[in-house]
Amino acid sequence: MQHERATRPASFAITCLALALAIGFAGTAQAGVLPEDRADLLYFRYDGGGVTIDGPSVLVRKSIGEHVSVQANYYVDMVSSASIDVETSASPYEDERTQGSLSLDLLHGKSTYTLGAVKSDESDYVANTVFAGVSHDMFGDLTTISFGYKRGQNDVFRNINIGGVKQRDLTFAEEMETQSFNISVAQIITKNLLMTGQYEVITDEGFLRSPYRSIRHFTDPLNQQLAPEQYPNTRSSNAASFRAKYFLPYRAAIDTMYRYYNDTWGIVGHTGELGYVHPLNNNKWIFEGRLRYYRQTAADFYRDIFPRAEFANFMARDKELATYDAITAGVTATYEFKIERLPWLAKGSLNLRYDYMTVNYDNFRDARFSIGRFGQLPDAPLAPGTEPLYKLNANIIQFFVSAHF
């Protein structure tokens, strides 16, 4: 069974590779198009559920000749966390994650080949990812078909607090490997309608839980105790999505997206999104509104509180694995400009985006009402399992400057 599970992604990869090569060499004389040259500088801030994350991100894409385009991205997350998990079982912490990526697109006929690598570094997690892909325009450029493969090798560590100083626990080091295979098709349906479909399989193997998070279980009907989570060491998921975008007669656009997700942990997820883009004032301003709905069922081994210690082989209390729904509503304002003294700048833009996210959990209770915060019991503790359900609200702000060359 284990062997069979391992060979499925491999055979899928071989099929994709064979098709990709066949498509690539079937390229006709007419050439495809490389992505446009651009540079973006972004500042973002996420604030919700006791967690603040902010930082910059820089993205540069530049063509070298007519057949090669290079993209580089540098991204920094500065995290200050006193989330509900931290409040009930640890101390507040601050951390920083840096991520750098480099990718290369090579145009050959109507095919574009992509190769790239990503490195992400934080004090207790190091991730190295490589990826490759091919996309090909066909049927008179009405259809674009793409295949992609990604492989990640992650090292998981644990920080401990000794004498008020955060340092790495030298007795703890784990590994996790992830692979992803995806296929997508973009199709022109009419002169006003575009559609895309995408399917992605992801497999993980290794240490998949957090080294910090705990489950809770009853010791008697009125008392509880914390214990380490226990996760399976494999996970395979399928995700299929569909998008459509329609050009409206008065120069505006409406789009929609639906994604279905399931995995071997028993999670089933549904994501739906609606968007509307509207230019104003001779295209100097572009406004965009977006509404996203997400719902998932819990993992098979998730419980808010377990009946007893060692109740099952696998036990989790990560709210990411609970049953919940989330709504995110966002607006973006873009101001586009040109500077006559900079003829190499085809177009510049200033962009402000704000999103509000609200998450309602069906089976994740606010254990601060019984456990307390940072080791301090509440004045009037509630009985375990009777706390109110947890809700999370977050504000997400992005400001970015874009330059197109």
Added chain:
Amino acid sequence: MKMSIRGLSVIAAALLVAGCSSIEPWVAPYDRENLADPIMTFSRAPISQDFLDHVFESREGSRGATGGAGGGCGCN
């Protein structure tokens, strides 16, 4: 999952075989002005979309199939 992969392979192979024959585009290149408009791009700012995808992926059980369909619409 096995069935899904087989199904996908068959669809992809059919597309490939069909791609070898000449198909008359039902939307002519000169009729793609609206599709080439920048407001018709699925992600107008990849740097912003990558950040939001990361926000959702790190807080949700679901993952994958969120990227652009690569290569755009071929209408430039």
